[in-house]
Amino acid sequence: MRGESDTCSRTFDVLIIGGGVVGFSIGYGLLQRGVSVAILDGTDRDFSATRGNFGMVSVSNKGFNNIPYFRLSLASRNLWPSLADEVHDRSGINPHFEGRGKVYLSMGEQELADRVSHIQEFLLRAGDEYHQEILSKDDLDHLLGHVGLGDRVVGGAFSRLDGSVEPLQFYSGLFRAYLSQGGHYFSSQIVRKIVSKNASFSVQTPSDTFSAPKVVIASGLGTPPLASQIGLRLNVRPERGQIMVTERIERVFNYPISGFLRQNVEGTIMIGSSSEYNGFDDHTSVGVLTGLAKGAVERLPLLRFVQINRCWAALRPRTDDGYPIYQESQQRPGAFVVSCHSGITLAALHARLLPRWILDDVKDNLLQPFGTGRLQDECAT
Amino acid sequence: MSAQRESIEIFRTVPLCFQGDMITAKEGEPVAAAILATHPDFTGKSPVSGRRRSPYCMMGLCFECLMEIDGIPNQRACVASVRMNMTVRKQIGTRSFSAGSK
Ligand SMILES: Cc1cc2nc3c(=O)[nH]c(=O)nc-3n(C[C@H](O)[C@H](O)[C@H](O)COP(=O)(O)OP(=O)(O)OC[C@H]3O[C@@H](n4cnc5c(N)ncnc54)[C@H](O)[C@@H]3O)c2cc1C
Numbered sequence: 467m468r469g470e471s472d473t474c475s476r477t478f479d480v481l482i483i484g485g486g487v488v489g490f491s492i493g494y495g496l497l498q499r500g501v502s503v504a505i506l507d508g509t510d511r512d513f514s515a516t517r518g519n520f521g522m523v524s525v526s527n528k529g530f531n532n533i534p535y536f537r538l539s540l541a542s543r544n545l546w547p548s549l550a551d552e553v554h555d556r557s558g559i560n561p562h563f564e565g566r567g568k569v570y571l572s573m574g575e576q577e578l579a580d581r582v583s584h585i586q587e588f589l590l591r592a593g594d595e596y597h598q599e600i601l602s603k604d605d606l607d608h609l610l611g612h613v614g615l616g617d618r619v620v621g622g623a624f625s626r627l628d629g630s631v632e633p634l635q636f637y638s639g640l641f642r643a644y645l646s647q648g649g650h651y652f653s654s655q656i657v658r659k660i661v662s663k664n665a666s667f668s669v670q671t672p673s674d675t676f677s678a679p680k681v682v683i684a685s686g687l688g689t690p691p692l693a694s695q696i697g698l699r700l701n702v703r704p705e706r707g708q709i710m711v712t713e714r715i716e717r718v719f720n721y722p723i724s725g726f727l728r729q730n731v732e733g734t735i736m737i738g739s740s741s742e743y744n745g746f747d748d749h750t751s752v753g754v755l756t757g758l759a760k761g762a763v764e765r766l767p768l769l770r771f772v773q774i775n776r777c778w779a780a781l782r783p784r785t786d787d788g789y790p791i792y793q794e795s796q797q798r799p800g801a802f803v804v805s806c807h808s809g810i811t812l813a814a815l816h817a818r819l820l821p822r823w824i825l826d827d828v829k830d831n832l833l834q835p836f837g838t839g840r841l842q843d844e845c846a847t
Numbered sequence: 848m849s850a851q852r853e854s855i856e857i858f859r860t861v862p863l864c865f866q867g868d869m870i871t872a873k874e875g876e877p878v879a880a881a882i883l884a885t886h887p888d889f890t891g892k893s894p895v896s897g898r899r900r901s902p903y904c905m906m907g908l909c910f911e912c913l914m915e916i917d918g919i920p921n922q923r924a925c926v927a928s929v930r931m932n933m934t935v936r937k938q939i940g941t942r943s944f945s946a947g948s949k
């Protein structure tokens with residue numbers, strides 16, 4: 467990616483540490499307010515969930531045990547169409563946001579019965595905003611364009627709340643849109659030190675020093691050591707996910723199938739993603755990939771004849787309880803931490819709602835439940 | 848060098864059907880090499896852009912050489928070895944979902 471190596475002023479209104487989808491969403495949003503923004507990013511060798519994710523804008527399976535998280539995801543989903551259009555206009559790259567919903571397939575009667583009661587309970591907790599309806603196997607087959615469902619599929623459900631994007635197109639479009647709005651981007655600038663003096667922060671990398679009155683730490687797995695420098699103790703653990711991608715085939719199914727299958731506009735089918743804890747190991751493993759392939763063929767038997775072209779693994783940054791963190795430092799006001807597990811889903815919300823919090827100190831009600839306070843409380847009990 | 852050359856020489860010449868025409872190829876050589884040697888033209892069209900494609904890396908990585916080989920679509924012609932009596936066609940656009948099941 468293009469970087470800058472200018473010798474002019476290295477003072478900005480806001481510095482963002484981390485150039486993944488979280489950093490760029492915030493940076494893009496801030497530029498709409500007319501402030502100067504610089505993103506300091508690591509190198510291509512760093513872990514990058516942004517370059518390896520599945521591209522779902524997930525809502526209907528978010529926050530069963532934490533309704534504010536469901537509301538956060540839904541709010542972001544509703545902001546997605548306008549962000550997608552803007553990114554398309556400003557970058558010339560179509561992120562292919564599709565918000566038609568997603569399908570769940572239940573394997574066996576027990577799974578179907580569990581889904582029925584799960585939906586009932588979700589509706590009770592979340593109210594009318596929630597949507598997921600049970601469908602018969604025939605209805606699902608119809609919805610999926612008669613792709614042929616496996617014998618063990620007994621039924622399933624549909625939710626109109628979900629959507630998807632082409633994750634790499636979205637990321638490169640966002641990157642370009644950010645540059646076109648005057649944003650600055652510096653790669654290979656691994657931040658080591660954040661020092662605050664006179665209502666300003668000086669952010670140091672091995673080669674340079676940058677300064678700004680506001681600093682946002684959005685460094686994925688690199689977040690904890692930086693957060694501790696502004697007095698915030700938090701964990702971000704790597705959660706590995708593996709994905710397989712097939713050859714291109716005619717467009718066959720128009721709805722993503724939850725947790726398993728999605729067809730890109732260009733015809734490839736993504737199968738994934740797994741969820742594993744294996745430290746900072748981001749290699750694929752045959753066992754997990756075999757499981758994904760079996761699961762996919764069980765659901766759509768014709769996939770048996772479709773070739774796998776590529777497989778990869780990437781690491782999701784995961785907070786202790788899996789929910790996002792939006793926290794300003796009390797010790798060092800003006801310094802913020804943002805970390806989340808579903809940075810694609812929340813991208814639109816980050817672009818639209820975080821600028822007001824960062825620039826005007828107005829934290830939207832939707833964001834209130836997601837400070838670090840809850841984690842300390844949890845440690846105490 | 849000369850030993851290598853000899854090992855190539857011992858490969859049998861076999862017939863191969865390309866777009867309905869019979870051509871000759873060396874058994875064991877990459878299908879892409881056999882096609883390029885006789886028809887230095889495009890081997891398929893991209894399903895995304897519709898533009899003509901032909902083999903590029905010759906080592907299985909770029910997927911530019913996709914062809915239909917013995918009825919199976921989207922095969923990388925550079926890593927498929929020539930066997931007796933193969934039928935090879937240009938890969939034009941995307942394959943159908945059920946294509947491989949026949
Ligand atoms: C397999 C898989 C599937 C997924 N599927 C989905 C999905 O369907 N939907 C969804 O919403 N989310 C999904 N996710 C999650 C999503 O990809 C992440 O939430 C998101 O990419 C996180 O973005 P980030 O910017 O926080 O982190 P990253 O993308 O990891 O980026 C962090 C950046 O910070 C930089 N950095 C780190 N330390 C420093 C430092 N000290 N100085 C400077 N820069 C630094 C790194 O170089 C890197 O560029 C998936 C993730 C994976 C792995």
Ligand code: FES
Pocket residue numbers: 901902903904905906907908909910911912913923924925926
């Ligand atoms: S020529 Fe590159 S994969 Fe065949």
